[in-house]
Amino acid sequence: MSKTILEVRNITAGYVPDLPILRGVSISIYAGSLTVIIGPNGAGKSTLIKSIAGLVPISEGMIFLKGENVSSIRPHQLANYGISYVPQSNNIFRTLTVKQNLSLALRNVGKNATDRLTDLLHQFPNLSVKLNEKAGALSGGQRQFLAVAMALATSPQIILLDEPSAGLSPKASQEVLEMLNEMTSRGVTIILVEQNVNQALSLANHCYILAEGVNQVDGKASELLGNSIVSEIYLGGKRLRVQK
Template sequence: MTGGYGGGGDILNGCTISIDPGQIAVIVGPNGAGKSTAMKAVFGMLSLRKGAVRLAGRDITALTPQARVAQGMAFVPQTHNIFTSMTVEENLEMGAFLRRDDIADTMAQVYDLFPILRDKRRQPAGELSGGQRQQVAVGRALMTRPTVLMLDEPTAGVSPIVMDELFDRIIEVARTGISILMVEQNARQALEIADRGYVLVQGRNAFTDTGRALLNDPDVRRSFLGG
């Protein structure tokens, strides 16, 4: 993928990202490397000047983000990712706005994944802690029944304990067959759970390998993981 925003210069410079069903893929790299831009490009939030986006072999490059949701993509942005004045349950219901079938089973699955949300389902989402808000955001995305779930900095601003819990839940989601594509500043912890890792530098692939291999790569450790 090559592209940027509007008439500005290219932020992505030929980067390639792929993920198989049920895998966790993590994009890491220094600030300004194009990590979130790459994810937004996959979701159709900026136009590519070169390259393509394919979902299950089908070229979806021309589709709007809304159309990509209908095709099985879900995106959780880093901020402003819940309706703070709505209850937890209303937020989850909003995630199912494209569906015309019974959403009760999916709602139950989300509550099983995040039990605290069941306890707080009548509470305004804006009253929750940061970690609980992230659970609402992920839960709402899961209400679309996606095949690909994209998470932009899901652990930003949460405590290490909450971060570990969120990563555990992300692993559980992947085990259901959903592909997870994640941008994460906590690179070391994210690569520990990643089937595939991408290190971007200036919008290009600097390193691509399994999460474990990247953790053990001395060049990656020295340049991006603090030694």
């Protein structure tokens, strides 16, 4: 049996007081799994990831990390809790070189930074040959690899990623998703927001579908792959649960 590493329990969260975006959202994440969160635009997927990362205040409900209440976590504390967050955009410094980006990510790693850099370059050989290139000159796929390498700098247990394949070619997004899938075999837990539903479902372990800030369906990714309920919710034609 897999252990739950992160539990979001019935949270209400939003950007301004009295205007909740998420209403009673719950998710349970198994250690070492790849969980994908999907749903139409504006469903609250990014808001959910940001709530876990301490970037959006939670007014009701709680978030537990290995049983500890982390509902009031602040973004600067994330690394200490073993969590990395990769935002959808501006997740690398384009005007800096690949090496400078990695050095920034490694700045709090202390005396192990050199060994960690060696590990990361071993894990991402395509970055190791571009160390002196400006990050902005990398292909879209390589930029996402760099963003993930930076997220891995602090050896997190959990990585939150918001649409890492947005704007990538199908081939590049497949490479990014496969790399994330591979990371779970090293024990990292991944929570991924993704628009490439079929690609994500074919690699993920578990899936949650959100719409209108509310949980709709969840289940094993393999069982939701090809299930008509996914496209019905996506196209907005069907809601199992509606706005409260």
